[in-house]
Amino acid sequence: MDWVPLIITGIKVFFFTFVVILPLIAYSTYAERRVCAIMQDRVGPNRVGIPLTLLGFKKDLSFFGLLQPLADGLKGLFKQDLTPGHVRKSFYWMAPALTAIPAFITVCVIPFGSNVNLFGHDVKLVIADIGAGPLFVFAIASLSVYGITLAGWSSNSKYPFFGGVRSCAQMISYEISLGLSIIPVLMVFGKLNLTDIVTHQSEKGWLLLPLWNEHGSIFSGDYWAHCGPQWLLLLPLGISFIVFTTSIFAETNRMPFDLPECETELVGGYHTEYSSMKFALFFMGEYAAMIVGSAVIVTIFFGGWSLGFGLDSALLQTGEGAWKWFAGFIHLGVFLAKTIGFIIFFIWVRWTVPRLRYDQLMKLGWVVFFELALFNIFIAALIIAAPHIGPLLTLFVGVPILLALAAIMYFITKSVESKHKVNIT
Amino acid sequence: MAVIKLKRPKLSWYEHLYLPAIIKGLLITFKHAVISVFGKATGSKELASSGLGVTMQYPEQKWDEHLPEYYRGIPALVTDEQGRERCVSCQLCEFICPPKAITIAPGELKSDDEWAKVEKAPKAFDIDMIRCIYCGMCEEVCPEQAIFLRQDYAMTGTTRAEMVNDKDRLYQLGGVREGLINKWNEVK
Numbered sequence: 001m002d003w004v005p006l007i008i009t010g011i012k013v014f015f016f017t018f019v020v021i022l023p024l025i026a027y028s029t030y031a032e033r034r035v036c037a038i039m040q041d042r043v044g045p046n047r048v049g050i051p052l053t054l055l056g057f058k059k060d061l062s063f064f065g066l067l068q069p070l071a072d073g074l075k076g077l078f079k080q081d082l083t084p085g086h087v088r089k090s091f092y093w094m095a096p097a098l099t100a101i102p103a104f105i106t107v108c109v110i111p112f113g114s115n116v117n118l119f120g121h122d123v124k125l126v127i128a129d130i131g132a133g134p135l136f137v138f139a140i141a142s143l144s145v146y147g148i149t150l151a152g153w154s155s156n157s158k159y160p161f162f163g164g165v166r167s168c169a170q171m172i173s174y175e176i177s178l179g180l181s182i183i184p185v186l187m188v189f190g191k192l193n194l195t196d197i198v199t200h201q202s203e204k205g206w207l208l209l210p211l212w213n214e215h216g217s218i219f220s221g222d223y224w225a226h227c228g229p230q231w232l233l234l235l236p237l238g239i240s241f242i243v244f245t246t247s248i249f250a251e252t253n254r255m256p257f258d259l260p261e262c263e264t265e266l267v268g269g270y271h272t273e274y275s276s277m278k279f280a281l282f283f284m285g286e287y288a289a290m291i292v293g294s295a296v297i298v299t300i301f302f303g304g305w306s307l308g309f310g311l312d313s314a315l316l317q318t319g320e321g322a323w324k325w326f327a328g329f330i331h332l333g334v335f336l337a338k339t340i341g342f343i344i345f346f347i348w349v350r351w352t353v354p355r356l357r358y359d360q361l362m363k364l365g366w367v368v369f370f371e372l373a374l375f376n377i378f379i380a381a382l383i384i385a386a387p388h389i390g391p392l393l394t395l396f397v398g399v400p401i402l403l404a405l406a407a408i409m410y411f412i413t414k415s416v417e418s419k420h421k422v423n424i425t
Numbered sequence: 426m427a428v429i430k431l432k433r434p435k436l437s438w439y440e441h442l443y444l445p446a447i448i449k450g451l452l453i454t455f456k457h458a459v460i461s462v463f464g465k466a467t468g469s470k471e472l473a474s475s476g477l478g479v480t481m482q483y484p485e486q487k488w489d490e491h492l493p494e495y496y497r498g499i500p501a502l503v504t505d506e507q508g509r510e511r512c513v514s515c516q517l518c519e520f521i522c523p524p525k526a527i528t529i530a531p532g533e534l535k536s537d538d539e540w541a542k543v544e545k546a547p548k549a550f551d552i553d554m555i556r557c558i559y560c561g562m563c564e565e566v567c568p569e570q571a572i573f574l575r576q577d578y579a580m581t582g583t584t585r586a587e588m589v590n591d592k593d594r595l596y597q598l599g600g601v602r603e604g605l606i607n608k609w610n611e612v613k
Contacts (some may be wrong), residue, residue, distance in 0.1 A: 035458070038457075038478060039455075039457050041457060041469075041479045043482065352447070352453070353447055
């Protein structure tokens, strides 16, 4: 049996979870607090550092409070782990793990970089290079709903139960638009392997920024040569980006959609009865889901690890098209930079957009995003099919069908809305 | 009561999209972030901020010179210009103190004291600063104007006993206060 690939996989698992993702989780909690503080004209945690004064030195080293996550983690570990007497013990203990684990598992399909050549082995910077990348992410990430629902139910207390039920309904509703919104993207790429998708984007331009191709398109050159404005494709892709990003917000229970946890209505939410490290595990799961979510968005829409602007082939490739030995490290850095940028965007949105009411949330999920994502597939299909079926068929058959579809969907949503109008007099 | 019916404003298609409003909001928070990082947040000058947001960072910076005259800090006893204790141990402050922080053991002046036949003075006067709520009722009720709330606010101790101010400490904090006591002031 050949042990080398197994060992390499083990090293990759260790590196990506414990060296990349876990510190990223810790520091995204710190970033959350600092960014929200400066947006609200405050300072935020800036004190925790090395207490040199305890050892007889004159000044403490505070490092802008960069050791705060470490202190928080230690606090979580050393606090009393209280299990209330009225809970369902087995599920109560299982729930925090069930929220955290799926988020960590989804890390395995994310391509962190291109290949690294170490000691004669060409190592791909992705743990599991499987052919169903985004589908795997959706399938596993949606398992975390069990953790939250079980936490709410097993706490045997009404407020956590409300939180669990809310979260369950919310995650299920947004999963639909999450899955549907990505279909136009998959139609464009024609494949599901995330590594292939990123490689494609590094050659042909990022999905939302296809600037450095001969025709400004992610399709090969002669495809659009006789068709004209290939920028049209940005319309469905832009819509799917917006729907996908918003659904990721809802899936990770982040701010505009953080109904499952709420101090004013539900004391705390699904984790009201939890304490110490179990409570911290819920938050680790939430932040891990946020990091994986932004990594998926970056991978699919913003070229993943690719440097972009044609720099990949110019700087990092040898003449024959193979990557130089250090290319993987630069790509890893680029990918992390993009992901961190998106995490900061998540935080930025959290402290900007006020949360939705629960009926608004459901309406947005089922009435707006579901229809929009569905309709978006047809737009993308028509635009992609246009060069094949010719302009005549496109304009006089395709476009009217699209408009009719739009009208039908509009009237369906309108009728749904009017039925539920409450007459308050 | 009159019932006023309000109508929800009709949104235009542009407002129905929500995205422009969200982008506007994002720009507002971004502007706030940039301004507060450069120490130019609204009100940072008046609030003497540390240069990040409007926050003053406490142990390094203090608000002392901005404290208003009526600030209620640690209560303390005062002596008058002849070095006599103003307190005559009438115990009014002890009775009015809402959290019962003050304990007074009334007593007399020593017989050889010049004022022995005129006034009394407390034997012991303890204020438990763990209980004190800085309400200022002792100062308000005192007929001799012997107890005042000072501008100090930072009183710390590592034990409960350390947080009790005894008579010596109270006089040391209060010092000498000159001027006529209101009850002898005929104008008032």
